[in-house]
Amino acid sequence: MSVISTYLKSLEKIVGQEKFPMALKHLQIAKNFLNSGKKETLEKAADSQTKLKMLEDWFGDFLTNEIKHFLILLSDEQKLSLLDDISEEMKNAKEVVITTAKPLSDQLKKWLIDELNKIDIDKAVAFKWCLDPALIAGIKIKINDREIDNSVQAKLSMF
Numbered sequence: 001m002s003v004i005s006t007y008l009k010s011l012e013k014i015v016g017q018e019k020f021p022m023a024l025k026h027l028q029i030a031k032n033f034l035n036s037g038k039k040e041t042l043e044k045a046a047d048s049q050t051k052l053k054m055l056e057d058w059f060g061d062f063l064t065n066e067i068k069h070f071l072i073l074l075s076d077e078q079k080l081s082l083l084d085d086i087s088e089e090m091k092n093a094k095e096v097v098i099t100t101a102k103p104l105s106d107q108l109k110k111w112l113i114d115e116l117n118k119i120d121i122d123k124a125v126a127f128k129w130c131l132d133p134a135l136i137a138g139i140k141i142k143i144n145d146r147e148i149d150n151s152v153q154a155k156l157s158m159f
Contacts, residue, residue, distance in 0.1 A: 004082065004089045007074075015066050017113055021095075021126040026067045031083040033058065034071075039080040048072050097128045097142040101135040101151070116141070 015023045034042070038058070045051045055068045074080050096116055098104075104112070113127060132140075138151035 002089075004085050007070075007082065007086065008089060011066075011070055014070070015064070017109070017127045018129070019064075019066075021128065023064065023067060024126060026063050027070070027083070028087060030059070030063060030067060030071055031087045034080065034083065039075075039083075042071070042075045043078050043080055045075070048076070051075055094143055095126050095128065097130060097140075099130040099132050099135065099140040099142075099151075101131070101133050101137050103131065104129070116143070 011023055011027070012020045042051055042054055045054060051072045052068060055063070055071060059068070071080070074082060098112065109129070116127075134153055136152035136156075138154070140151055140154075141148045
């Protein structure tokens with residue numbers, strides 16, 4: 001697993017699957033705003049509190065605290081230059097849309113996430129959960145442009 005993937009997986013664990021797509025968007029905003037001068041200033045700041053104050057001044061409430069702390073972590077390790085690589089990795093990220101007729105339990109969601117992450121562990125994965133009662137039962141999984149439809153609705157439409 002690449003360093004970038006490791007950072008993204010860590011971010012995903014911090015914010016959770018539900019908020020991960022939004023976190024990626026916030027990270028992209030931060031990347032676009034933080035020019036080389038701001039990155040250098042942030043990396044040279046004395047401590048985490050000073051860095052947080054700088055991020056608060058620059059972004060206010062627009063970025064989540066998790067993203068601000070993620071940026072502080074990167075700056076503490078002198079790795080803000082990785083934002084460009086993270087951005088590139090995010091372009092290659094898989095989007096997984098899981099549609100069911102009824103809400104899934106957290107345990108089942110976790111199992112599905114674990115199984116689907118095995119498909120290609122080196123790519124970031126953003127999960128989106130949708131409900132569609134028209135499916136009747138079963139599940140539809142869409143990974144980028146591929147779709148697996150194992151719903152009752154799909155099976156009935158075969159007749």
